[in-house]
Amino acid sequence: MSSIKEVAKQANVSVATVSRVLNNDPVVKAETKTKVLRVIEEMNYKPNMLAKNLRKQASKTIVMVLPSMSNPYFSEIARGAHAAAYDSSYHIIIGTIESKQWVLDTYINLLKTNLAEGIIFVSSSANKALLEQLQPNYPFVLCTESCPGIDATCVAIDxxxxxxxxxxxxxxxxxxxxxxxxxxxxxxxxxxxxxxxxxxxxxxxxxxxxxxxxxxxxxxxxxxxxxxxxxxxxxxxxxxxxxxxxxxxxxxxxxxxxxxxxxxxxxxxxxxxxxxxxxxxxxxxxxxQPLYDLGYRAVQQLVSQLLNEAGAPQLVILPHRMVVRET
Amino acid sequence: MSSIKEVAKQANVSVATVSRVLNNDPVVKAETKTKVLRVIEEMNYKPNMLAKNLRKQASKTIVMVLPSMSNPYFSEIARGAHAAAYDSSYHIIIGTIESKQWVLDTYINLLKTNLAEGIIFVSSSANKALLEQLQPNYPFVLCTESCPGIDATCVAIDxxxxxxxxxxxxxxxxxxxxxxxxxxxxxxxxxxxxxxxxxxxxxxxxxxxxxxxxxxxxxxxxxxxxxxxxxxxxxxxxxxxxxxxxxxxxxxxxxxxxxxxxxxxxxxxxxxxxxxxxxxxxxxxxxxQPLYDLGYRAVQQLVSQLLNEAGAPQLVILPHRMVVRET
DNA sequence: ATGATGAATGTAATCGATTACATCATTATT
DNA sequence: AATAATGATGTAATCGATTACATTCATCAT
Structure with a gap:
């Protein structure tokens, strides 16, 4: 309910100052900072991320598309992805196709409408045509399956x-x-x-x-x-x-x-x-397969693309190992 | 890139009209509508949801918190939740605790910062104290486990x-x-x-x-x-x-x-x-247990709360059945 | 004493949509 | 013919943050 304006009024400073405090801008005097922080505490203020997102044109959100949820294979990849997203302060939306191909559009739309900044396709959840269409404008990473003819970062095993x-x-x-x-x-x-x-x-x-x-x-x-x-x-x-x-x-x-x-x-x-x-x-x-790591690395790769820290697309190969059991 | 403003200019109408077209407002003349739609098509325009969300103070997003992903039990509930969210035009973020209790705060913050409108706790992913704190301000639903002392909607079996x-x-x-x-x-x-x-x-x-x-x-x-x-x-x-x-x-x-x-x-x-x-x-x-349905119904219940269509909190009991196999 | 420098804060534009209200043209009513 | 009603569209405020730029004031060099 409470906005930055009210915090500003209550603390007798401008909204700019409050914003600076919120974003840990070092220019604010320590004294002012504590004062503002106290008011924030008192009012139980939480910044409205919808506003922040609009202003910064960034949602800090990525999407990971899985063919399905019901295979532990994918859950494990998702687990790694979750962890990586958390570690890099991104939100992650897990989308599943469940053989209803049209729901893929929902997730693509998240990108196109600015609700998400990038997308990870696990297994063959996206076809070549789609990837080509996405290629110039929307960052994506492939996970466990590369796509011949598409020059994109892919995380998989050999x-x-x-x-x-x-x-x-x-x-x-x-x-x-x-x-x-x-x-x-x-x-x-x-x-x-x-x-x-x-x-x-x-x-x-x-x-x-x-x-x-x-x-x-x-x-x-x-x-x-x-x-x-x-x-x-x-x-x-x-x-x-x-x-x-x-x-x-x-x-x-x-x-x-x-x-x-x-x-x-x-x-x-x-x-x-x-x-x-x-x-x-x-x-x-x-x-x-190092499933957790595959998910983790895929997110890492995507995030570094989003932060413009990534170079050319690359194939990231993670090590597998054979475990011989009773069969 | 392109905004409603540019569409308006290109179509020789005001932004209001474009917005009306986007939202299927019946007051716009059919002629105008087609004209605007053509321009939208031509420019490949997609509305910026970050702006919409801010203006409407709604993210159309809910959160479902699971103790873990690696148990098929939870995946199946998540599957149902996904389907229900899709059916009611909500986005859903699946959050997992994975025994790191502190990540729960991340998901609660989604609520507090307006990024999500409601939350579902599956199994005992939230304790009584947390629920009490949430109770007046943030809509939530419990799934598979009720919480004694908390009067909230819960979807579970008998x-x-x-x-x-x-x-x-x-x-x-x-x-x-x-x-x-x-x-x-x-x-x-x-x-x-x-x-x-x-x-x-x-x-x-x-x-x-x-x-x-x-x-x-x-x-x-x-x-x-x-x-x-x-x-x-x-x-x-x-x-x-x-x-x-x-x-x-x-x-x-x-x-x-x-x-x-x-x-x-x-x-x-x-x-x-x-x-x-x-x-x-x-x-x-x-x-x-009807896991898929449990997830589906939990989302339905939450959404109807969000739309103010829900009455008092209720216990929704879904039917189970026993399957006798070899043990 | 004067102006320059810099530290701290404030003012106001901005992001891109929605929407209350205003406007204008056209048709209906008396 | 004057007025009211209706239909279609436009104007501008608004959501709540961020941030470029402006302002203020103290300090310091000349």
Whole structure:
């Protein structure tokens, strides 16, 4: 209710002085400062940020768009993002698509109407066309997925290398026929992981068979179907690389519920490293992504862009690690 | 960049008219409207919400505070909240405490500085003192946990009844010594669930034993310790009611890793109904809470308060249901 | 004593929208 | 024909901060 004007009157100074006190301007005499601060305290005054934002043309707010909330993978990224935003005094709005593509506009509009200063797209929540449209005017950062053809800062792991390591692990265990369940969409990470997959096979002198590569949605039914199809095409499945922990957990569930007929000792390595891979039985071997850090760094990168402290767009690669568990 | 002023000049009308067009004021002549709309289109004009917000003293933004993001329980509530906010044209900021109590102030400040119009506290993210302080000036709604002594709107399930049903189920299966792992904090839901627990025991003519009731954090080590302590106090554990799916999954994991020495056929029913209970092996019987709806309704309630459409504070009870799985 | 320097504070424009009220043209009423 | 009513638009104040520039006053050099 109370405004800077009232504080000024009550303290017998001008609004400018009050504003200076609020912003810790060193020119104000110590005496005046304490006086004003006391009045602020007494009146329980809080500056109206709506006014400040208008005047400074800045909302100190960024947006992070996630495909969904219900995957712990994204929650963990969001956690890191929250922390980074807090540490750099920005507000952060987490937006989710939940497969309703049109809500993306809501978040873009936050930018266009000055409510947000920049945006982070996690996974493939934005397509190339959108990014091109945004490119000159609105700062953004990509997280976990780059976008070929778009020169933007991206924070991710080395998917090629990670996939290579996973496949090598399975090969070393003696597995030969390694199915790769890809993410639902075509994406830079899928491409990269496929490269690593092929590289490891080649190194081991095993022929690449495209029939073993199949996309699947992060949905139980879909994963089951995909695995069964490959199997019923006559391939004895040796091992599986899953695009996410969630998919891997569905595979285990499918085996148990006998909707998938595979040997229980099938080799299974997934990506992500969420808690999901630890609570299943058997526990799942995974490529652990530094999810919290990915979110944290993405925000940091965006903020440094906003503060004009950033140079050219860059690819920020964070280290992954493989954790071998029971599968 | 472009402002309403420039649109006005370009369209040869006053800013008032442009504003009227923007806000769909029916008084503007159709002809003028199309003319202005064309200019808006041409200039690619987007209103500056910072200005609008200041003028209208409204940010159309609410906050939802969650204890943490990493529990699917909360993600699901957040999902519902997002949807409701979208449906009622509000922005929503999800805030998480992550056991750093001081960040709560950040979210409260959003209210006090006019950046947000209302707030939702999920679980026990706010204490009584805070709520009392907020009470007269700032609208809020509680979600999943009420606060004794505070007369505020709360959206939750009937915890007493749910707990009663769960215990009865276990009793019917022949279990006699039912451990109840409570949430870490004292809370209204814990109290209510305990009531239901006692009621069911009493009905079955079984004596209530407070040694079987123990709080535990949502952390593997803690849950393991608590179960082991009860066990090593000489109690043959028959069955367990867990405060959350996550806790239940830890119990299963503990049994499997033999950090907990219980018969695998121990009766186990948890609360929540997240996907966690479906991907474990064995799958966990749970009291399914309508998490999405809880979040959705909480937002709806808050918004109707903001629009002055709400009457007195009320307790909104949503239906739960028990799903019996393998435990 | 005079003017220059600088420290502390004040005045008023500004950010970009909304909106009460004023104005003007046109039509309806008597 | 004079007046009232209505419709469409314009003028200018307003929201509450920030900040460029102006002002005041004390101190100091000449």
């Amino acid at each position: 998917n090629r290398q990670a996939s290579y390591e996973a496949v090598r692990e399975l090969l070393q265990r003696g597995h030969k026929r390694i199915v790769y369940i890809a993410g639902s969409k075509e994406s830079s990470s899928v491409t990269a992981r496929l490269e690593g997959y092929k590289e490891a096979l080649k190194e081991a002198g095993i022929a690449y068979n495209p029939d073993l590569i199949r996309p699947a949605k992060n949905v139980y039914q879909d994963v089951v179907e995909v695995v069964n199809q490959i199997h019923s095409n006559g391939y004895e499945i040796d091992a599986i690389i899953a695009h996410s922990d969630l998919q891997a957990s569905y595979i285990l569930r499918g085996i148990k519920e006998e909707t998938i007929h595979l040997n229980e000792t099938v080799g299974l390595i997934s990506f992500d490293g969420t808690f999901v891979a630890e609570i299943t039985n058997p526990t799942i071997s995974t490529i652990v | 915890n007493r009844q749910a707990s009663y049903e769960a215990v009865r189920e276990l009793l019917q299966r022949g279990h006699k010594r039912i451990v109840y792992i409570a949430g870490s904090k004292e809370s209204s839901s814990v109290t209510a669930r305990l009531e239901g627990y006692k009621e069911a025991l009493k009905e079955a003519g079984i004596a209530y034993n407070p040694d079987l009731i123990r709080p535990a954090k949502n952390v593997y080590q803690d849950v393991v310790e608590v179960v082991n302590q009860i066990h090593s106090n000489g109690y043959e554990i028959d069955a367990i009611i867990a405060h959350s799916d996550l806790q239940a999954s830890y119990i299963l994991r503990g049994i499997k890793e033999e950090t907990i020495h219980l018969n695998e056929t121990v009766g186990l029913i948890s609360f929540d109904g997240t996907f966690v209970a479906e991907i474990t092996n064995p799958t966990i019987s749970t009291i399914v």
